Amino acid sequence: MIPDVGALAPDFTLVDSTGAARTLASLVADRSLVLIFFRGHW
Amino acid sequence: MAEYASEYDAICAVGGDVVALSVDARARSEAVRADLRLPFPILSDSARTVVRAWDLHNPKEMGGIAVPAVFVIGPDLRIRYRSIDTTRARVRIDGVLGFLRGDANGDSIARAPVRAGLGDFARAIANVVRRGLRTPHE
Numbered sequence: 001m002i003p004d005v006g007a008l009a010p011d012f013t014l015v016d017s018t019g020a021a022r023t024l025a026s027l028v029a030d031r032s033l034v035l036i037f038f039r040g041h042w
Numbered sequence: 043m044a045e046y047a048s049e050y051d052a053i054c055a056v057g058g059d060v061v062a063l064s065v066d067a068r069a070r071s072e073a074v075r076a077d078l079r080l081p082f083p084i085l086s087d088s089a090r091t092v093v094r095a096w097d098l099h100n101p102k103e104m105g106g107i108a109v110p111a112v113f114v115i116g117p118d119l120r121i122r123y124r125s126i127d128t129t130r131a132r133v134r135i136d137g138v139l140g141f142l143r144g145d146a147n148g149d150s151i152a153r154a155p156v157r158a159g160l161g162d163f164a165r166a167i168a169n170v171v172r173r174g175l176r177t178p179h180e
Contacts, residue, residue, distance in 0.1 A: 001097055002097045002111075003096060006120060008120055009115045009119050015086055016084060017069075017071035017075050017086060018072065024119070027083075031057050031059045032059075032115065032122065033058070034113070035115055036046065037113075038043060038062055038064050040066040041073070
């Protein structure tokens, strides 16, 4: 099920395009994070 | 995504930040970031772990790609807003910015048709020439 408004966002760890490991929690920190899922390059 | 680059300073000014995620391999994501001069990171979910966990995996296209979607996640890690989009209509950046400012509630944010321009097609062709088509096992 796609996480809905009010739910806790499932945390994850992924590498970014520079190779650095990032967790969702570290990206959010103390801000509001806009997380964009996109199709990728054409 | 270019519109999020254009509005990145405004998003940061209201206490927000941006990160993008696709199933592209890291090198392809870095090329996209450089091409579009994105001031925020792109995460590489090439194993499709996160898109599956978030139920945003579209297995019918190009070996499995992400369903386009935008979430706003608060400091408490709770989802404050979500828009599950399509290839034809996406949530408008000004609506997301208004939500971050507190000017709009999530239900009132409009989606706008996606209109690919000549520049988008030219970039797509150039990407295929330079980097090849995505493969299912990438």
